[in-house]
Amino acid sequence: MGDSVSSSSSASYIHMVQHMIEKCLIFHMSKEECIDALSKHANIQPVITSTVWSELEKENKEFFEEYAKSQGKEDRISEAETSEIIQKMISDHEDRDPKASSK
């Protein structure tokens, strides 16, 4: 493959990865989660995702700073705890209203 071909395909590949990362950002995923997701669902090598993420971060510092802050807030309560709470609510609800228990 000639350089021109590979560079434009590289460019579009990178663009695609960026697009996917953005989708993950919408889901509020962390960098790790994102890498994981892209690898699992789209077969993107983690190193590539990681690199593109880093580059994006450099280009969009403010955005990522804000993002990190909100991520930080999320961590206040751990997922496990939250799950527990939710499970409790679910079971309470089901107790209360069995017919609504279609999950």
Place this chain on the structure above:
Amino acid sequence: MLAVPPSRNIINKRNNEMASFSIMKGEDFLDFSSSTDCNLLDSIDFDQLFDVGINEGDVLPDLEMDSEILAEFSLSGSEDSDMNFPHNFPQDSSENHSRQEGEVDFVDHKHLASDLGSTLSSINGEDNNNGVSKACQNLKNPSSYKEASHKGKKSSNNSPKNAQGKKKVKVDWTPELHKRFVEAVEQLGVDKAVPSRILELMGIECLTRHNIASHLQKYRSHRKHMVAREAEAANWNQRRQLYSAPPPTANGGKRDKTIHWVAPTIGFPPVAPMPPHFRPLHVWGHPSVDQSLLHMWPKHRAPTPSPSPPPPPSWPPLQSPMTPSFWHSNHQHGFAPPPPIQRFPTQPVPGIPPPTMFKVDPSITLAVGQNIPKPPLLDLQPTKESIDAALGDVLAKPWLPLPLGLRPPSTDSVLGALQRQGVSKIPPTSG
């Protein structure tokens, strides 16, 4: 059947009687509509009808005179309860203009009468709407679906005319109109609200008592549903609050314990124990209802200071019991993925769940519609399916615009960075 004769006597009494009369008449009319058809029109002498000085303050007196006309009606049956008799009552004194309009129209109608029978359905909506709006600026056309729902009840004849005297006036319950209705009803007390008084309070021409009566009926039944939902919601809220024990720091961004947003309420009926008069009706029936109303399940998000755009999608329960579009603006908000930065804009206002902007939020809230949302709908993390779908989308449609539109790094710098890490070719040829 025809209760006309007896009612005539009642009519002589005025007021309360009037109300009952009109309702009766309304029902009778409905009966008529089913029994007779178009000949009615032929036998009705509109001019006479209206000559009767109907516009005098109290129509009742007119009714006496109208006994003949009533008789005619009884013979012919009327199509819809919208006979203008009831309609004329309260507003009359102010209505002269419409009456005049009516008169003019009637003349035409007489001619049309014979045609009406056959063309009634075709007329549906257009002239009628025009007629209506002519006389009552309040009424608007757009919500034809409302007509459809009204149709169920009334025979679908729309007389090209509206207001006075003419038979079938299809009322468009626009949100504004409805709001006035609700205000009037609330003023009187829902259970005590009597159509004639409501009419008076609303002061809108073009509404017949029957219109009001039937609307009132629907409203009441709708409210029952709402109350039931509300009760559910209140329960949920209690629970939620229990769980999110840490008191909300009233401060905006400070999500005190993220529990708040995490707290499922996603899509929960917004929250706060509804005030007894929530006005679902604002949302009711009009598709283009204000955004803020949209998601408000029955109530406005007004209390929620959420600057954030993604309004929790409309509360579906509203929709199920009744004609969906009629009863509430069922808006599937095609919301765009909320910018991540836009955090939970709502502070944990007591009881009000922050728009769940959490990862899954949008899909969840939408899904919630079916019945009381249960926590299971809440996902702490984006579901695999949704991620998969999102990423798949990107793979399949690379031409789509970037959802966030972040500034892309230069290709070279990315490639350079990759090479430093040992990746020389992208897309990689091997797995």
